Amino acid sequence: MIYAYARVSAKDQNLQRQIAAFCEFGVEKNRIFSEKKSGKDFERTEYKRLLKKLGRGDLLVIKSIDRLGRNYSRIIEEWNRITNVIGADILVLDMPLLDTRTKADNLVGKFISDVVLQVLSFVAENERESIKARQAEGIKIAREKGVRLGRPSFVYSEEFLSVAYDYLCKRIKLKAALQRLNIKRDNFYYHLRKIKKSDAGGRGEDLP
Numbered sequence: 001m002i003y004a005y006a007r008v009s010a011k012d013q014n015l016q017r018q019i020a021a022f023c024e025f026g027v028e029k030n031r032i033f034s035e036k037k038s039g040k041d042f043e044r045t046e047y048k049r050l051l052k053k054l055g056r057g058d059l060l061v062i063k064s065i066d067r068l069g070r071n072y073s074r075i076i077e078e079w080n081r082i083t084n085v086i087g088a089d090i091l092v093l094d095m096p097l098l099d100t101r102t103k104a105d106n107l108v109g110k111f112i113s114d115v116v117l118q119v120l121s122f123v124a125e126n127e128r129e130s131i132k133a134r135q136a137e138g139i140k141i142a143r144e145k146g147v148r149l150g151r152p153s154f155v156y157s158e159e160f161l162s163v164a165y166d167y168l169c170k171r172i173k174l175k176a177a178l179q180r181l182n183i184k185r186d187n188f189y190y191h192l193r194k195i196k197k198s199d200a201g202g203r204g205e206d207l208p
Helices: 016-025 045-053 074-084 108-143 158-167 174-181 183-200
Strands: 002-008 031-038 061-062 091-093
Touching: 002 016, 002 045, 016 031, 031 045, 031 183, 074 091, 074 108, 158 174, 158 183, 174 183
Parallel strands: 002 031, 002 061, 061 091
Antiparallel strands: none
């Protein structure tokens, strides 16, 4: 059997691009599991339902590795669980090297995928450290320029804060910020205002 898993983090994000890719690959719609849930862990309803269906010899298709999750150490654990404990294969459409199947020898496919996954994990860890460093630098520059960035009423992700600070400090353009967050302009400005209002008395100036 071929199954697929689609995920987005926010309720205003769209799952259709992932689902369309699965249908084009040939996955039947009743075997596509999708949900709008954070990728910080694997405590997700649809993901757990998927694992109960997945069996030895089945194939799990995902659009990109970050749709499986955001924590790469946990991704590696889940990858090993699916391929070694359950005995299913995994295919990542956006990165064909991450395909545990192979025509000649399935062990070769699993070995190559495991190596690529380890490399991605290393890169992701370094990227996370870079994001933290850029965020700290952005906060420092923003404060030096008189921009007050207080704690909002709810917690934003590190990714959102990093992009917001980069944009406010004019390190990136609006288009790049929107693409990185996969968010619409009005929604982006709305959250920027919330961040600024939380510690600046509330007018959210300098934003359209």
